[in-house]
Amino acid sequence: MANNNSLTGGELLLRSVNYRLILVQVFVALFLCINVLLIRTFFMKDFFYTTMRYILFAVTLMSDCLILILTNFLLIFNYFHLTMQMWLCLIFCILSSVYTFVTPVTLTAMTLERYVAICMPLRHGELCSTRSALRCILIIHSLSCVPCFVILSIFFASATHSFYTQSRVCSVEIFIFHTWQAHIRSAISQFYFLIMCIAIVSSYVKIMKVAKAASGENKKSTKKGLRTVLLHGFQLLLCLIQLWCPFIEAAVLQINLMLFINVRYFNYITFILAPRCLSPLIYGIRDEKFFLALKYYALCGLYKKDFLV
Numbered sequence: 001m002a003n004n005n006s007l008t009g010g011e012l013l014l015r016s017v018n019y020r021l022i023l024v025q026v027f028v029a030l031f032l033c034i035n036v037l038l039i040r041t042f043f044m045k046d047f048f049y050t051t052m053r054y055i056l057f058a059v060t061l062m063s064d065c066l067i068l069i070l071t072n073f074l075l076i077f078n079y080f081h082l083t084m085q086m087w088l089c090l091i092f093c094i095l096s097s098v099y100t101f102v103t104p105v106t107l108t109a110m111t112l113e114r115y116v117a118i119c120m121p122l123r124h125g126e127l128c129s130t131r132s133a134l135r136c137i138l139i140i141h142s143l144s145c146v147p148c149f150v151i152l153s154i155f156f157a158s159a160t161h162s163f164y165t166q167s168r169v170c171s172v173e174i175f176i177f178h179t180w181q182a183h184i185r186s187a188i189s190q191f192y193f194l195i196m197c198i199a200i201v202s203s204y205v206k207i208m209k210v211a212k213a214a215s216g217e218n219k220k221s222t223k224k225g226l227r228t229v230l231l232h233g234f235q236l237l238l239c240l241i242q243l244w245c246p247f248i249e250a251a252v253l254q255i256n257l258m259l260f261i262n263v264r265y266f267n268y269i270t271f272i273l274a275p276r277c278l279s280p281l282i283y284g285i286r287d288e289k290f291f292l293a294l295k296y297y298a299l300c301g302l303y304k305k306d307f308l309v
Contacts, residue, residue: 020265027273028072034280035061041294052128056110063102064276070096089170101144104239108196109136111232115203118222119210147188154181193240200233235278242271
């Protein structure tokens with residue numbers, strides 16, 4: 001009996017960690033299934049892949065799928081303390097770092113598209129064409145690569161050749177050799193945070209002015225656009241807080257290991273998983289056209305009412 005009592009604390013901790021890992025797998029599998037269904041719906045109708053806001057929506061979904069797969073893969077490796085070659089870890093971290101920025105930058109672009117649609121309706125067709133959408137995607141990925149390029153440039157200048165052949169538990173922090181590298185990383189993240197917040201807030205304020213001046217159907221459409229921008233803003237806030245998580249976790253690690261594990265788990269659920277479930281809500285459910293198409297394809301064509309073929 002005494003032996004059982006002495007193992008209770010460790011067993012409870014192990015069960016708690018196992019439960020958390022299983023819960024994450026359920027959430028990731030659920031979100032991936034939903035996102036794959038939404039992506040399939042996007043490609044089934046030409047109206048969606050020729051309209052800028054739906055193209056950007058699809059980019060967000062694909063980015064979310066990739067970041068969920070990458071972060072979950074690294075989570076499993078860290079949980080079981082599995083090592084990998086540093087060159088392979090580097091590839092995972094590059095993709096993870098780039099697509100951590102792709103989602104918030106894309107959300108900012110989607111907000112600006114709503115701003116143009118509501119505040120500059122006569123120029124919307126010109127500024128938000130399919131060609132403009134493709135250029136926008138290129139700009140989004142270019143901007144998202146900048147922070148990773150800066151950090152990796154410093155890393156490549158500091159790392160020795162033997163480092164790439166080592167096997168370690170993969171983590172982004174492995175590639176930060178100096179404290180000032182973390183400061184530069186933090187400064188870049190905060191700069192992006194500031195720029196994207198300014199874009200969201202200014203768009204919201206201008207759309208709100210248009211909403212007050214609008215009337216009838218225009219007022220209804222403008223208010224819907226305003227709610228969409230608000231949801232984008234909340235989703236963007238969660239994504240941007242994610243950029244600060246590594247610095248919060250590093251500070252907590254100096255205090256207590258168990259607290260660090262709890263904080264990292266909370267950050268993963270709140271700032272990585274949660275923003276990825278808002279994308280289906282904003283366009284998958286709230287957007288009438290997309291919701292009708294989603295219902296049609298999800299039910300294998302059994303639902304045909306009001307569906308535009």
